[in-house]
Amino acid sequence: MILELDCGNSFIKWRVLESQCSTIRAEGVVGSDIALIDSLIALPGLLLTRCRLVSVRALEETDKLVDALVAAFGVVVSCAVSAREVAGVRNGYEDFERLGLDRWLAMLGGYKLAPGACLVLDFGTAATADFVAADGEHLGGFICPGMPLMRNQLRTHTRKIRYDDVAAERALERLSPGHTTAEAVERGCMLMLRGFVLTQLELARSYWGDDFTIFLTGGDAELVADAVPHARLVPDLVFVGLAMACPLS
Ligand SMILES: Nc1ncnc2c1ncn2[C@@H]1O[C@H](COP(=O)(O)OP(=O)(O)O)[C@@H](O)[C@H]1O
Numbered sequence: 684m685i686l687e688l689d690c691g692n693s694f695i696k697w698r699v700l701e702s703q704c705s706t707i708r709a710e711g712v713v714g715s716d717i718a719l720i721d722s723l724i725a726l727p728g729l730l731l732t733r734c735r736l737v738s739v740r741a742l743e744e745t746d747k748l749v750d751a752l753v754a755a756f757g758v759v760v761s762c763a764v765s766a767r768e769v770a771g772v773r774n775g776y777e778d779f780e781r782l783g784l785d786r787w788l789a790m791l792g793g794y795k796l797a798p799g800a801c802l803v804l805d806f807g808t809a810a811t812a813d814f815v816a817a818d819g820e821h822l823g824g825f826i827c828p829g830m831p832l833m834r835n836q837l838r839t840h841t842r843k844i845r846y847d848d849v850a851a852e853r854a855l856e857r858l859s860p861g862h863t864t865a866e867a868v869e870r871g872c873m874l875m876l877r878g879f880v881l882t883q884l885e886l887a888r889s890y891w892g893d894d895f896t897i898f899l900t901g902g903d904a905e906l907v908a909d910a911v912p913h914a915r916l917v918p919d920l921v922f923v924g925l926a927m928a929c930p931l932s
């Protein structure tokens with residue numbers, strides 16, 4: 684069995700695949716290294732042969748996780764690394780190593796699933812947009828605060844914006860102007876996110892007309908999905924790219 688990990692700034696997304704057929708045997712989202720190891724240990728019949736991982740965390744943090752995995756399961760861990768070009772996609776950053784690896788892998792995945800121009804939108808801690816032209820050239824991208832950062836900035840830097848998770852969840856049932864603090868903040872941030880999406884779409888159209896594929900991924904992708912009904916919602920897009928960047932042979 685193969686363990687795959689996508690370590691974002693807030694959560695670790697994990698899944699276990701059967702080595703032969705790549706069927707997903709188990710998967711989850713956890714908030715810490717310890718929670719990850721606990722979830723894996725709890726799986727009946729787990730027999731890990733390999734592990735591949737992508738991380739946007741600090742090197743020391745990632746190394747600590749790798750050490751914990753080696754200690755707990757005795758697996759060899761392959762970590763995705765930056766590259767100038769993979770599978771026809773050319774990294775567009777001035778310094779290719781500075782491009783977030785989750786963005787890079789999502790682009791590789793998108794271009795593989797729909798060879799041709801792609802707009803890749805990822806909604807995690809940050810919201811990111813990346814433009815890949817039909818010939819595989821990465822035209823660059825944008826980074827802005829995602830939903831968790833937007834709401835937390837308001838909660839942290841104001842005196843009177845306070846509400847609980849239940850109120851937050853209920854607030855997003857509609858998008859009309861809010862009548863409570865929770866509604867006003869949650870819906871306001873949501874509209875910021877949707878505004879970001881629509882702006883990226885406009886830019887993509889100015890480059891490529893209607894001839895491009897939009898990918899939505901990341902934990903909050905569903906929040907904006909109905910704003911772009913023709914987009915492809917692919918929650919595991921980073922994992923598609925991870926398998927390309929870290930083939931296990
Ligand atoms: N099962 C889940 N566990 C935790 N967060 C989730 C889950 N499903 C969706 N989310 C949402 O995903 C967001 C985090 O997205 P994610 O792509 O995991 O971020 P990152 O890669 O930056 O860690 C959070 O705002 C949270 O609301």
Ligand SMILES: CC(C)(COP(=O)(O)O)[C@@H](O)C(=O)NCCC(=O)O
Nearest residue numbers: 691692739781782783807808809826
């Ligand atoms: C932009 C990001 C913070 C997104 O991280 P995430 O929201 O997925 O946790 C990450 O891709 C990153 O740290 N990138 C390095 C900076 C860059 O891509 O320019």
Ligand SMILES: [K+]
Nearest residue numbers: 691785807901
């Ligand atoms: K991510």
